[in-house]
Amino acid sequence: MKKSVERIEGDTEGVAYEFPVLRFEGSDKAAPRAYLQAALHAGELPGTVAIDALMPMLLKAEAEGRILGALTIVPWANPIGRAQYQFGDHQGRFHSGTRVNFNRDFPLMDRPDPALLPDTTHATVDQKLKARLLSLSLGHDIVLDLHCDDEGLPYLYVPAELWPAMADCAAAMGVAAVLLWQGESGAAFEEASVHPHLAAGGPLDRVVVTTVEYRGVADVDRATAEGDAAGLYRLLVARGVVADPSVPAPGPFKGVVTPLENIDMMPAPQAGAVLYDVKPGDRVKKGDRLATVVHRPGEQGGHAEVFAPQDGTILTRRSHRITRAGDDLVKLLGRARSTDARAGALED
Ligand SMILES: [Zn+2]
Numbered sequence: 001m002k003k004s005v006e007r008i009e010g011d012t013e014g015v016a017y018e019f020p021v022l023r024f025e026g027s028d029k030a031a032p033r034a035y036l037q038a039a040l041h042a043g044e045l046p047g048t049v050a051i052d053a054l055m056p057m058l059l060k061a062e063a064e065g066r067i068l069g070a071l072t073i074v075p076w077a078n079p080i081g082r083a084q085y086q087f088g089d090h091q092g093r094f095h096s097g098t099r100v101n102f103n104r105d106f107p108l109m110d111r112p113d114p115a116l117l118p119d120t121t122h123a124t125v126d127q128k129l130k131a132r133l134l135s136l137s138l139g140h141d142i143v144l145d146l147h148c149d150d151e152g153l154p155y156l157y158v159p160a161e162l163w164p165a166m167a168d169c170a171a172a173m174g175v176a177a178v179l180l181w182q183g184e185s186g187a188a189f190e191e192a193s194v195h196p197h198l199a200a201g202g203p204l205d206r207v208v209v210t211t212v213e214y215r216g217v218a219d220v221d222r223a224t225a226e227g228d229a230a231g232l233y234r235l236l237v238a239r240g241v242v243a244d245p246s247v248p249a250p251g252p253f254k255g256v257v258t259p260l261e262n263i264d265m266m267p268a269p270q271a272g273a274v275l276y277d278v279k280p281g282d283r284v285k286k287g288d289r290l291a292t293v294v295h296r297p298g299e300q301g302g303h304a305e306v307f308a309p310q311d312g313t314i315l316t317r318r319s320h321r322i323t324r325a326g327d328d329l330v331k332l333l334g335r336a337r338s339t340d341a342r343a344g345a346l347e348d
Pocket of ligand 1: 040041044103147148348
């Protein structure tokens with residue numbers, strides 16, 4: 001394994017950002033190559049600690065000559081967001097200088113060719129970071145962008161064009177659900193990673209591109225990290241990046257597979273305090289109460305209730321218990337298209 005450090009000059013004098021890149025050289029030029037990055041939204045760390053738990057397995061494989069395909073790993077993908085604190089609260093989702101989501105507005109290329117990357121000489125620092133991350137990921141068949149939700153089950157966003165070819169990956173990782181999206185996502189890293197393959201019109205059977213949502217933002221603990229690392233390792237073995245005869249091939253994927261349009265986000269009808277009736281993983285029936293928003297405490301009519309618009313599974317819920325009117329409260333994975341379906345975009 002070799003470590004290098006990427007450096008990005010800041011927008012002002014005297015400021016630069018650095019992040020480490022860990023690389024394994026594969027022994028087989030024909031084997032699939034994998035790129036893993038975590039914490040693009042800088043405060044989302046389940047993927048960072050999963051990578052930490054994965055490394056001893058990869059180092060052992062390297063020592064035993066079992067790394068076939070090259071691996072490029074970026075455990076802290078966003079040193080800019082990492083440094084953003086406002087009044088003591090970490091702000092790792094949007095760049096404070098441009099107000100742009102760190103997982104939007106990546107360059108979209110018509111083929112996976114470094115020559116097509118934009119010139120970032122006069123770009124803002126967050127645009128420089130995005131071009132650098134995309135450049136690091138180019139040339140890899142497997143691109144995993146590790147994120148997390150607020151509170152939730154483990155799930156994947158997958159481009160619909162790559163399904164069901166990626167079912168083995170979902171099974172290997174042991175996620176609960178796969179959300180299929182198509183079209184535009186605001187140029188999230190996932191879209192920027194799959195776009196060159198789709199635009200070039202080549203075969204897609206080796207291509208794995210996904211945004212991995214590793215549960216909730218507070219699910220950062222040793223046992224979970226080791227479980228997620230084992231899932232990543234199974235995926236790498238299943239796709240031939242790492243050789244390990246002791247790892248069985250993944251069986252069929254047994255989780256929920258649904259188009260993005262089937263998600264009900266359930267905006268809060270009032271501002272106030274949220275009392276949830278459900279948690280991630282719960283099955284609900286149409287008409288079940290999901291939450292009560294206490295907006296005039298102690299007063300007649302001071303509660304607003306939120307009911308399930310269809311049968312489904314609770315995938316996520318917000319971790320805070322204070323809400324504005326209109327803030328989304330949960331992701332309900334329904335069987336049918338949501339009447340509130342948001343156009344195409346990934347949530348992360
Ligand atoms: Zn994220």
